[in-house]
Amino acid sequence: MSECNSTVFTRSLTIFIVFLLSSIIFSPSISAQSNWEEDGWLTTSLAQERLENGDEFGCYGMQGLSWKADPGAVATECRQYIEQRVSANRWGDYPISTFTPDSLSQYQHQIISENGFMVHGDNTGLEDSAWHSSNDTPIDMLDWYNLGRRGGSLEQIIGSKQQVEDAVNEGGLVNLYWIGRVNDATIRHDKDIEQYISEEAEAWLTTWGQAWSYWSASKCYQFDHSINQVGQNYILSFESLIVEQCTGINPDRWNVPLTWAFDINNSQILSIIDSNGEMENISQVRHTKEGYSHEQNQYLHLSVVNGNRVNITLTNDDYEIMEMTEFWNNHSSAITIAAHETTDLFKWSKRFVDQENLVFTWLVIPRPAESKSPWIPYVAITIGAGVIITMLLVLKNEGIGPLARNENSADRKSKSE
Structure with a gap:
């Protein structure tokens, strides 16, 4: 290799190294991390208790990053923030729900969904929508980029x-707004609303991700069923299948229990058994779980996850699988409570510690870093810049690098003379 080509190669390599160092030091994620502190409660038993209650952990945002400026960066960092600390839900490890402001374009929402967030809420301003009214039933995946806010707020007075x-009573998905604190002020919740949801509401108490996962399953499913006589009775075998075609369409869907309606034509039910044994009668249950519900002269409703085969012992062999119901356990309504801007799980949830009926979608965001150290990001940037300048000066002394350009040119000119 000639001396000229070697010099060009050395300079190019130097510039490339400088570019890489600059990208690392000045990247949005590195800068953003200096602006926040994690919520340590997400890694404790408190978070596990909320998961056991049926709650969900979704995204609200990241300190130092802007949804408008770089939605992909916010979604990526927020997803990692959650996944490194807590499962999203008892039915799925990975977060699929996020807050988004009402100023984003359809293209920006698409970028967010490519990072695994399928539910965007609420009232995001897009033309297509889901559950802005009882008749606003979602038809397409894009509808969930604009989840509505129905039922108002859990906040007292408001x-x-x-x-x-x-x-x-109107039906459909009812999505309540809730924020636990504003700065250091605690926001009181309405105890009448709490009591109504906890004790009176005939509805599926669920989360954004569970509701979306149930809905998306209705867009692609396959089941297997057969009936065989055993002695004087009949065993109906049923399984909602896990098939590659459907998982390929909705890879982010959680495997939540799906409710299937069976017309058993007045046959008596002798037993319902799955891989875990006798299934539970969930006629009065409002939290998502596997089981069955049945009233005399009505359909049998079986709630089961994909891949779990169930054997139903009946007194006759006349049956028909009617449909997958609109909501879990054949409820006509569903209620979600979205806890916006959750920076401290303990402070947001402590008032509900003895309340097992309310189910929350916690939209989490790290809290801002302590203001006593605002100089730390600037120190990091200064040190990074210092490293780059020092390296360039060292390379200059060796006669290579961008700063050595003039000297090398002078040397070549002198030699040519």
Whole structure:
């Protein structure tokens, strides 16, 4: 290799190294991490208790990053923030729900969904929408980029029990807004609304991710069933299958229990057994789980996850699988409570520690870093810049690098003379 080509190669390599160092030091994620502190409660038994209650952990945002400026960076960093600390839900490890402001374009929402967030809420301003009213049933995946807010707020004074009750009676998904604190001020919740949801509402108490996962399963499913006589009775075998075609369409869907309606034509049910044994009668249950519900002269409703085969012992062999119901356990309404801007799980949830009926979608965001150290990011940037300049000066002394350009040119000119 000639001396000229070697010099060009050395300079190019030097510039490339400088570029890499600069990218690392000045990248948005590195800068953003200096602006926040994690919520340590996400890694404790408190978070596990919330998961056991059926709660979900989704994203609200990241300190130092902007949804408008770089939605992909926010989604990526927020997803990692959650996954490194807590499972999203008892039915799925990975987060699929996020807050988004109402200023984003359809293209920006698409970028967010490519990072695994399928539910964007609420009232995001897009033309397509889901559950802005009882008749606003989602049809397409894109509809979930604009989840509606129905039923008002859980906040005292702002919220109204009557508003929530009316929305539940209308049917569909009712999505309440909630924020636990603003700065250091605790926001009181409406105890009448709490009591109504906890004790009176005939609805599926669920989360954003569970509701989306249930809905998306209705877009692609396959089941297997057969019936065989055993002695004087008949065993109906049923399984909602896990098939590659459907998982390929909705890879982010959680495997939540799906409710199937069976017409068993007045046959008596002698037993319902799955891989774990006798299934539970969940007729009065409102939290997502596997089981069955049945009332005399009505359909049998079987709630089961994909891949779990169930054997139902009947007194006759006349049956028909009617449909997958709109909501889990054949409820006509569903209620979600979105806890926005959750920076401290303990402070947000402590008032509900003895309340097992309410189910929350916690939209988490790290809290801002302590203001006593605002100089840390600048020190990091200064040190990084110093490293780069020092390296360039060292390379200059060796006669290589961008700063040595003039000297090398002078040397070549002198030699040519």
